[in-house]
Amino acid sequence: MKVLVAVKRVIDYNVKVRVKPDHSDVDLNNVKMAINPFCEIAVEEAVRLKEKGVASEIIVVSIGPKEAQEQIRTALALGADRGLLIQTEEMPSSLGVAKLLKAVVDEEQPQLIILGKQSIDTDNNQTGQMLAALTDYPQGAFASSVEVEGDHINVAREIDGGLQTLKLSLPAVITADLRLNEPRYASLPNIMKAKRKPLDTKTPADLGVTLNNTLKTVKVEPPAERQAGIKVASVEELVDKLKNEAKVI
Amino acid sequence: MSILVIAEHNNLDLHKPTLNTVTAALALGDDVDILVAGANCGKVAEQAAQIAKIRKVLLADHAAYEHQLAENVAKLIATVGKSYSHILAPAGTQGKNTLPRVAALLDVDQLSDVIRIDSPDTFARPIYAGNAIATVQSSAAIKVMTIRATNFDAVATNGNAPIETLDDTFSTSNATFIKEEIAESDRPELTVADVVISGGRGMASGENFEMLYTLADKLNAAVGASRAAVDAGFVPNDMQVGQTGKIVAPNLYIAVGISGAIQHLAGMKDSKVIVAINKDEEAPIFQVADYGLVADLFEVVPQLENLV
Numbered sequence: 142m143k144v145l146v147a148v149k150r151v152i153d154y155n156v157k158v159r160v161k162p163d164h165s166d167v168d169l170n171n172v173k174m175a176i177n178p179f180c181e182i183a184v185e186e187a188v189r190l191k192e193k194g195v196a197s198e199i200i201v202v203s204i205g206p207k208e209a210q211e212q213i214r215t216a217l218a219l220g221a222d223r224g225l226l227i228q229t230e231e232m233p234s235s236l237g238v239a240k241l242l243k244a245v246v247d248e249e250q251p252q253l254i255i256l257g258k259q260s261i262d263t264d265n266n267q268t269g270q271m272l273a274a275l276t277d278y279p280q281g282a283f284a285s286s287v288e289v290e291g292d293h294i295n296v297a298r299e300i301d302g303g304l305q306t307l308k309l310s311l312p313a314v315i316t317a318d319l320r321l322n323e324p325r326y327a328s329l330p331n332i333m334k335a336k337r338k339p340l341d342t343k344t345p346a347d348l349g350v351t352l353n354n355t356l357k358t359v360k361v362e363p364p365a366e367r368q369a370g371i372k373v374a375s376v377e378e379l380v381d382k383l384k385n386e387a388k389v390i
Numbered sequence: 391m392s393i394l395v396i397a398e399h400n401n402l403d404l405h406k407p408t409l410n411t412v413t414a415a416l417a418l419g420d421d422v423d424i425l426v427a428g429a430n431c432g433k434v435a436e437q438a439a440q441i442a443k444i445r446k447v448l449l450a451d452h453a454a455y456e457h458q459l460a461e462n463v464a465k466l467i468a469t470v471g472k473s474y475s476h477i478l479a480p481a482g483t484q485g486k487n488t489l490p491r492v493a494a495l496l497d498v499d500q501l502s503d504v505i506r507i508d509s510p511d512t513f514a515r516p517i518y519a520g521n522a523i524a525t526v527q528s529s530a531a532i533k534v535m536t537i538r539a540t541n542f543d544a545v546a547t548n549g550n551a552p553i554e555t556l557d558d559t560f561s562t563s564n565a566t567f568i569k570e571e572i573a574e575s576d577r578p579e580l581t582v583a584d585v586v587i588s589g590g591r592g593m594a595s596g597e598n599f600e601m602l603y604t605l606a607d608k609l610n611a612a613v614g615a616s617r618a619a620v621d622a623g624f625v626p627n628d629m630q631v632g633q634t635g636k637i638v639a640p641n642l643y644i645a646v647g648i649s650g651a652i653q654h655l656a657g658m659k660d661s662k663v664i665v666a667i668n669k670d671e672e673a674p675i676f677q678v679a680d681y682g683l684v685a686d687l688f689e690v691v692p693q694l695e696n697l698v
């Protein structure tokens with residue numbers, strides 16, 4: 142079974158982003174970039190499926206600038222077989238990304254598509270569900286465990302009240318939540334090997350997709366900062382403050 | 391301007407974030423309808439009909455919608471919603487699962503987690519775990535968006551709107567419901583509680599969370615957790631507060647043994663009063679706490695319980 146995994150290049154999750162002084166956007170100059178943590182979990186899951194003999198080939202695709210090749214190489218070092226970069230200078234909307242992925246699905250015909258549930262930059266949590274709509278495939282969003290059984294996949298999903306398990310027929314779209322797995326570290330030999338794995342580059346035009354982002358960012362501002370308060374010396378003082386100053390208990 | 395609000399519910403009760411979402415809808419225009427899609431969910435439609443200032447309730451009651459399978463519900467919403475200018479749902483897991491699918495069926499871009507409405511086409515939403523707020527203008531033909539309930543008040547429930555029944559059924563065979571494991575609790579729901587007490591890795595075990603439950607019962611509080619506490623298996627996933635968990639904004643948030651990573655702060659920093667209990671005085675949680683107590687939680691949590 143062929144598995145397609147989508148990965149995004151984003152700011153490293155340890156970095157606290159700053160807003161540009163002119164409020165046009167956040168400042169990503171000289172900021173450490175990495176593979177989106179949820180996408181890394183998606184790659185790991187595909188690799189585990191391959192190790193179990195369920196997946197035969199893992200294709201990793203990224204949409205973004207030329208530098209996103211680095212994140213594809215990371216995925217190849219984790220165990221994906223070949224990469225595809227769809228190069229765009231301007232980041233498409235989630236719908237645009239889903240349309241590009243749909244074109245790749247049409248070409249590659251994977252049985253399973255795994256994405257991260259959200260990217261930690263836009264925090265949209267949309268692309269997987271949109272791809273599922275465009276392909277008319279069933280979706281298992283916010284997956285915390287998956288199990289392939291013949292021509293279907295059982296997916297446990299993290300929902301507000303707890304966990305929901307669905308049985309989806311393949312092909313299907315899965316989006317990875319945090320607890321789906323803990324990604325491995327790429328070993329040095331695998332990082333070296335990844336450099337020789339095939340990595341193709343295409344443009345949206347090659348795929349016959351025209352992008353039309355209807356969302357325009359008017360401005361980006363820092364959130365209202367919270368002031369650090371005071372330190373209390375004892376539980377008595379804390380309770381007194383909560384009762385008499387803050388009046389919240 | 392006509393706005394369709396998708397009700398969040400469990401076939402028995404309308405969930406409160408729906409009321410906050412209606413407030414957001416009323417900021418867009420006066421013609422607000424509510425869609426209740428589920429199975430044997432007539433009671434929910436009756437509760438929805440009491441929402442003040444809405445035009446009507448649309449009820450799609452069919453086995454295909456029982457478990458909110460996105461495959462079925464999205465087709466219903468897209469069919470019903472295409473005559474509206476806006477489609478809104480609370481930004482819980484139901485809305486996040488379904489609305490992007492609706493938007494793609496309608497071929498429009500979607501907005502997630504809207505926290506402010508400036509005009510019928512301009513909205514604010516957090517990005518980068520809430521470290522920046524983007525104001526976004528949408529020229530999409532239909533504006534499909536999820537609403538962050540904690541940023542809008544709940545609308546009153548003294549109305550009496552008519553209920554209209556819909557016959558559209560969309561039923562897929564490629565997704566089937568197997569089971570649901572829903573945590574049962576007598577405590578208030580995390581996202582609507584006035585007081586939330588959350589435990590982190592510092593709690594050291596699931597058993598130790600009992601301390602927080604006892605305290606919570608005294609304060610009529612809900613209990614939450616950091617990702618580290620959930621990953622370690624101390625508590626179930628539905629208790630996670632943060633960028634990728636639940637967003638809470640109670641009057642009082644007590645963080646116990648939580649360091650205050652940006653991903654955790656993203657879920658609670660709009661709380662009115664924040665208390666941090668942590669033995670490390672350098673813990674970043676103190677930078678957002680109104681009252682910080684540098685102490686061993688195992689000593690002070692039982693004391694706190696005795697004093698409140």
Ligand SMILES: Cc1cc2nc3c(=O)[nH]c(=O)nc-3n(C[C@H](O)[C@H](O)[C@H](O)COP(=O)(O)OP(=O)(O)OC[C@H]3O[C@@H](n4cnc5c(N)ncnc54)[C@H](O)[C@@H]3O)c2cc1C
Nearest residue numbers: 590591592616617618632633634635647648649654669687
């Ligand atoms: C993509 C992504 C998404 C994430 N989403 C979330 C999310 O939604 N929510 C979330 O919470 N995290 C999230 N995280 C994880 C986040 O980065 C932190 O790892 C996590 O919040 C840490 O949890 P913690 O504060 O409980 O643990 P730690 O950071 O280990 O902190 C434990 C704290 O407990 C204190 N402590 C220990 N023992 C005691 C004691 N006896 N008495 C008092 N204090 C004590 C320590 O001093 C320390 O400050 C996410 C991470 C990533 C990469």
